[in-house]
Amino acid sequence: xxxxxxxxxxxxxxxxxxxxxxxxxxxxxxxxxxxxxxxxxxxxxxxxxxxxxxxxxxxxxxxxxxxxxxxxxxxxxxxxxxxxxxxxxxxxxxxxxxxxxxxxxxxxxxxxxxxxxxxxxxxxxxxxxxxxxxxxxxxxxxxxxxxxxxxxxxxxxxxxxxxxxxxxxxxxxxxxxxxxxxxxxxxxxxxxxxxxxxxxxxxxxxxxxxxxxxxxxxxxxxxxxxxxxxxxxxxxxxxxxxxxxxxxxxxxxxxxxxx
Ligand code: ADP
Numbered sequence: 001x002x003x004x005x006x007x008x009x010x011x012x013x014x015x016x017x018x019x020x021x022x023x024x025x026x027x028x029x030x031x032x033x034x035x036x037x038x039x040x041x042x043x044x045x046x047x048x049x050x051x052x053x054x055x056x057x058x059x060x061x062x063x064x065x066x067x068x069x070x071x072x073x074x075x076x077x078x079x080x081x082x083x084x085x086x087x088x089x090x091x092x093x094x095x096x097x098x099x100x101x102x103x104x105x106x107x108x109x110x111x112x113x114x115x116x117x118x119x120x121x122x123x124x125x126x127x128x129x130x131x132x133x134x135x136x137x138x139x140x141x142x143x144x145x146x147x148x149x150x151x152x153x154x155x156x157x158x159x160x161x162x163x164x165x166x167x168x169x170x171x172x173x174x175x176x177x178x179x180x181x182x183x184x185x186x187x188x189x190x191x192x193x194x195x196x197x198x199x200x201x202x203x204x205x206x207x208x209x210x211x212x213x214x215x216x217x218x219x220x221x222x223x224x225x226x227x228x229x230x231x232x233x234x235x236x237x238x239x240x241x242x243x244x245x246x247x248x249x250x251x252x253x254x255x256x257x258x259x
Contacts, residue, residue: 091221098228105148107145110144112181123157123158127158135173140175141256143233152228153185156225156250160187162217171185184247187246187247189245190245201225205222
């Protein structure tokens with residue numbers, strides 16, 4: 001996002017340098033744009049055939065009768081990995097759309113008390129982990145895209161569960177200030193060191209420790225979360241300490257403040 005140099009009065013050498021700099025900048029942004037389009041196109045082209053492969057694998061598993069344990073396990077692994085790759089391609093497509101401004105948001109009043117409680121209940125059922133909901137008594141109505149916000153919340157709660165052990169707490173906290181709705185997703189898990197915290201929202205970035213490597217994932221979840229939350233005029237921040245846990249915070253505008 002470097003800005004163009006606009007010099008009006010300067011020695012010729014400096015003006016020449018500024019012009020060269022601006023030309024380089026132009027080429028660099030063109031090449032970024034090409035790279036983004038390339039990733040978007042490749043994701044799109046790969047998704048269709050992979051969906052066909054997935055369909056055949058699933059049907060094979062459903063219809064097959066005399067499979068050995070090995071064959072069944074091989075098919076299940078192939079299905080799992082194909083599903084994961086398709087999810088990754090869909091994430092990449094979302095990011096490509098966000099980059100090109102083609103990810104559309106339908107921003108409306110969203111009652112967070114309900115949404116947060118639903119996400120907590122759903123994640124609790126799926127994971128079999130206890131999720132504590134700490135919510136203000138006030139009604140908190142944010143200006144947000146309900147579906148995309150739900151997607152982000154599920155993702156962050158998933159991470160909180162994934163990067164902590166079953167006896168460690170996972171809390172969802174809802175707060176309200178005059179202008180902002182605030183949701184904290186807290187876990188008492190492995191935490192993230194300061195060096196990694198700065199990079200954790202980058203695409204494909206995963207903390208390279210055996211603790212996280214062994215867990216299923218693509219490293220795209222937080223990049224998408226950030227892009228979605230920023231797309232609805234919100235912010236996402238992180239506080240964490242290795243060995244103590246992490247708190248991801250989503251800050252959204254209150255619906256009234258828009259009037
Ligand atoms: P994924 O979980 O698929 O690897 P994410 O983008 O969601 O990808 O997260 C990126 C990385 O950030 C993870 O691989 C993990 O190293 C780290 N991380 C995310 N959430 C947490 C958390 N709650 N506690 C500790 N580490 C986390």
